[in-house]
Amino acid sequence: MPSFSEIRVKVHNVFGVRPCLWQVKVIQAILEKKQDVLVVAGTGMGKTLTFLAPAVFRPKGFIQLVVAPLNMLGEQQVTSLGKAKLDAIFIGADTATDENFLVKGTYSCVVITPEQLVKQDGGFAKLCKKSDFVEKIISVVFDEAHCASIWSDFRPGYKQAGYLRHLLGDTPFVAVSATMPQEIVENVFKALEIRKEGLVTIRTSTDRPNIRLHVRDIDHPLNSFRDLEFVLGKWQPGQPKPSKPPDKFVVFFDDINESIRAGHHIRSMLASFGEEYRDKVVWFNSDMTDEFKREAVERFRNGELWGLFASESFGLGMDIRDIKLVVQWRRIGSLSVLWQRIGCGARDQVLDATAVYLVEREYTDEERQRKEEEREKKEAKAQAENKKKRKRDEKEEESTSLPQKKRPRTSQVTPSLDESPSAPIAPKLLVDLCSLSDSDLEARYKAAEKVVLTGKRDASCIMDDFVNAKIRGLGCRRRLINLHFENSKAGKCSARRLLNRS
Numbered sequence: 001m002p003s004f005s006e007i008r009v010k011v012h013n014v015f016g017v018r019p020c021l022w023q024v025k026v027i028q029a030i031l032e033k034k035q036d037v038l039v040v041a042g043t044g045m046g047k048t049l050t051f052l053a054p055a056v057f058r059p060k061g062f063i064q065l066v067v068a069p070l071n072m073l074g075e076q077q078v079t080s081l082g083k084a085k086l087d088a089i090f091i092g093a094d095t096a097t098d099e100n101f102l103v104k105g106t107y108s109c110v111v112i113t114p115e116q117l118v119k120q121d122g123g124f125a126k127l128c129k130k131s132d133f134v135e136k137i138i139s140v141v142f143d144e145a146h147c148a149s150i151w152s153d154f155r156p157g158y159k160q161a162g163y164l165r166h167l168l169g170d171t172p173f174v175a176v177s178a179t180m181p182q183e184i185v186e187n188v189f190k191a192l193e194i195r196k197e198g199l200v201t202i203r204t205s206t207d208r209p210n211i212r213l214h215v216r217d218i219d220h221p222l223n224s225f226r227d228l229e230f231v232l233g234k235w236q237p238g239q240p241k242p243s244k245p246p247d248k249f250v251v252f253f254d255d256i257n258e259s260i261r262a263g264h265h266i267r268s269m270l271a272s273f274g275e276e277y278r279d280k281v282v283w284f285n286s287d288m289t290d291e292f293k294r295e296a297v298e299r300f301r302n303g304e305l306w307g308l309f310a311s312e313s314f315g316l317g318m319d320i321r322d323i324k325l326v327v328q329w330r331r332i333g334s335l336s337v338l339w340q341r342i343g344c345g346a347r348d349q350v351l352d353a354t355a356v357y358l359v360e361r362e363y364t365d366e367e368r369q370r371k372e373e374e375r376e377k378k379e380a381k382a383q384a385e386n387k388k389k390r391k392r393d394e395k396e397e398e399s400t401s402l403p404q405k406k407r408p409r410t411s412q413v414t415p416s417l418d419e420s421p422s423a424p425i426a427p428k429l430l431v432d433l434c435s436l437s438d439s440d441l442e443a444r445y446k447a448a449e450k451v452v453l454t455g456k457r458d459a460s461c462i463m464d465d466f467v468n469a470k471i472r473g474l475g476c477r478r479r480l481i482n483l484h485f486e487n488s489k490a491g492k493c494s495a496r497r498l499l500n501r502s
Contacts (some may be wrong), residue, residue: 001028001031001032002028002031002057004021004024004028007019007024007027007028007053007057008024010056010057011023011027011049011053011056014053014056014084014085014086015049015052015053015084017046017049019046019049019050019053020046022041022202022204023046023049023050023053025202026039026050026051026202027050027053027054027057029200029202030050030051030054030138030139030141030172030174031054031057031058031138033138033139033170033171033172034172034198035172035195035197035198035199035200036172036173036174036175036194036195036198036199036200037139037172037173037174037175037199037200037201037202038174038175038180038185038194038199038200038201038202038203039051039174039175039176039177039202039203040177040178040180040201040202040203040204040206040485040490041178041202041203041204041206042178042204042205042206042207042208042343043178043206043208043340043343043344043347044208044321044343044346044347044348044349045178045204047143047176047178048077048080048143048319050176051064051066051139051141051143051174051176052064052066052077052080052081052084052086052109054138054139055081055086055108055109055138056084056086056108058108058138060108061136062108062136062137062138063103063107063108063109063110063133063136063137063138064108064109064110064137064138064139064141065109065110065112065137065138065139065140065141066109066110066111066112066141066143067111067112067113067114067117067140067141067142067143067161068090068111068112068113068143068144069113069114069143069144069147069151069155069316070313070316071090071092071113071290072290072293072294072297072313072318073143073144073316073318074090074092074111074112074113075090075294076318076319077090077109077111077143078090078109078111080319081108081109086108086109087106087107087108087109088107088108088109088110088111089103089106089107089109089110089111090111090112091110091111091112091113091116091123091124092112092113092116093113093115093116094290096116096119096122096123097123098123100123101123101124101126101127103127112124113157114148114155114157114158114161115155115156115157116157117157117161117164118157118160118161118163118164125167128164128167128168134167134168134169134171137168137171139171139172139173139174140164140168140171140172140173140174141174141176142161142173142174142175142176142188142192143176144176144177144316145175145176145177145180145188145192146177146179146180146184146188146336146340147316148161148175148187148188148191148192149184149187149188149191150184150334150336150337152187152191158191158192159191161191161192162190162191162192162193164192164193165192165193173192173193173194173195175188175189175192175194178206178339178340178343179206179336179337179339179340179485180336180485181335181336181484181485181486182486184336203486203489203490204490205482205487205490206339206481206485206487206490207478207481207482207487208342208343208345208346210346210349210351210352210353211326211342211343211345211346211352211353211354211355212352212353212354212355213342213355213357213477213478214354214355214356214357215356215357215359215466215467215469215477216356216357216358216359217358217359217360217361217364217367218330218358218359218360218361219361222330222360223261224265225261225262225265225266227358228251228262228265228266228327228329228358229266229269231246231249231251231266231307231325231327232246232266232269232270233246233247234246235269235270235273235277236269237269237272238272241273245280245303245306246306246307247324247325248300248303248306248307248320248322248323248324248325249306249307249308249323249324249325249326249327250307250308250310250314250323250325250326250327250341250344250345251307251308251309251310251327251328251329252310252311252312252314252326252327252328252329252341253309253310253311253329253330254311254330254332256283256285256286256287256311258329259283259285259309259310259311259329260283260309262309262329263281263282263283263309266281266307266309267279267280267281280305280306280307281305281306281307281308281309282296282305282308282309283308283309283310284296284308284309284310284311284313284314285310285311285313286311286312286313293313296308297318297320300320301320312337312341314344316340318344319347320344320347321346321347321348321351322346322348322351323344323345323346323347323353324345324346324351324352324353324354325345325353325354325355325356326341326342326344326345326353326354326355326356327355327356327357327358328341328342328355328356328357328358329358330358330359330360331359331360331363331463331467332463333463334463335462335463335466335480335481335484336484338357338463338466339481339485342355357467359467363464363467364467364468365431365468365471365472366471431465431468431472432472432473433465433472433473433474434472434473434474434475435473438479438483438488441465441480441483442483444461445461445462448461462480462484465480466480
């Protein structure tokens with residue numbers, strides 16, 4: 001087993017990066033090959049290095065197996081290894097040929113999609129029948145491992161991935177992610193059959209202090225997309241043409257069609273400065289070809305593109321270091337999904353970024369209070385009108401009836417409860433959480449828990465508090481992030497500390 005200093009020196013020589021203590025610990029745990037490993041660290045913190053580096057400490061013929069949820073992410077990892085002069089291959093649906101599965105002794109790292117990993121009678125299944133191949137696997141790394149939970153409904157490869165445990169025996173499994181709250185950890189462990197006994201857990205804070213968080217109401221009609229116009233900065237129609245582009249931005253959508261409509265709106269604004277500017281922003285989603293997405297990412301990286309209107313297919317692990325603005329369009333029901341998307345901002349820790357979460361007014365306490373007050377006013381008005389009508393009816397009855405026993409004076413009549421509309425109706429108090437401790441908040445979320453494991457909109461209690469944190473007395477929204485991802489249990493390596501690394 002290489003020592004701490006040996007790992008730091010060799011990783012620096014090969015990859016040009018000096019690893020932190022937590023990264024060295026992950027590399028050592030993988031190289032020990034004795035137990036499964038859970039790695040939780042923030043976006044842009046260097047998780048990829050921890051599972052690619054072990055290959056340089058093993059002789060030729062040993063293979064690090066990496067499971068990537070997206071083709072582009074897998075290709076990106078192969079490129080990173082190529083820069084370090086390590087032979088690697090990505091195997092997806094288009095590259096799963098018999099020739100490419102002749103990996104023994106050829107590659108230090110094989111990156112593969114979950115579908116190709118579990119394909120019955122596929123190339124990998126055939127390789128697993130050869131004991132000399134299985135013995136050479138350093139570990140099986142599930143990059144962005146939370147996808148085994150949140151994507152299991154439409155990625156069948158993750159549902160079947162657990163069977164690998166029976167094929168690969170004691171080969172260590174490594175689960176790596178930036179967004180692994182406890183309920184997702186449990187689902188991932190079940191899906192991948194990760195062994196809890198002897199498990200090595202290495203966790204750093206998932207907070208990103210170089211990203212400023214803002215939550216804003218959507219003020220205009222949703223189909224106008226006017227609330228997104230700020231992404232263009234000074235590039236507003238009718239204004240002088242700015243001398244430099246707006247900050248590089250990504251806007252995330254849950255609905256592909258909505259992202260396209262929004263893209264058309266922003267592109268039309270840019271076209272007012274000249275048709276050549278229309279193509280400075282594009283949409284990016286799973287319906288696009290891999291070729292288009294590769295080209296778009298490269299143009300975005302080098303600054304030719306200014307912004308993307310993206311779906312989930314962009315946010316995972318894309319190593320573009322200088323995104324300055326990240327926007328989430330409309331409410332989303334999972335803090336994990338939201339944080340994963342926000343995390344693509346300022347992956348270069350020297351930079352700062354801004355994250356803006358645009359939420360429909362109906363999800364804000366202010367709007368709920370306004371509607372409640374409107375309802376109460378309408379009820380009071382209806383009660384007052386009913387009282388007036390009763391009085392009119394009584395007068396008409398008195399004027400048309402025969403003489404009868406004198407009625408008591410009005411002041412002598414005891415009013416019924418429903419005849420007192422003039423009494424003020426106490427406004428419904430907003431949720432007040434300022435006195436709750438972290439343990440109180442945890443209990444609150446467990447009591448209200450309808451576990452959100454997809455990115456679909458849901459009345460998630462913690463997301464409701466996140467949107468309304470200020471008015472509910474919670475203060476900084478990072479408190480909820482730290483609570484949700486259990487950052488209090490994490491090591492002390494933060495994004496800012498990475499700046500001191502040479």
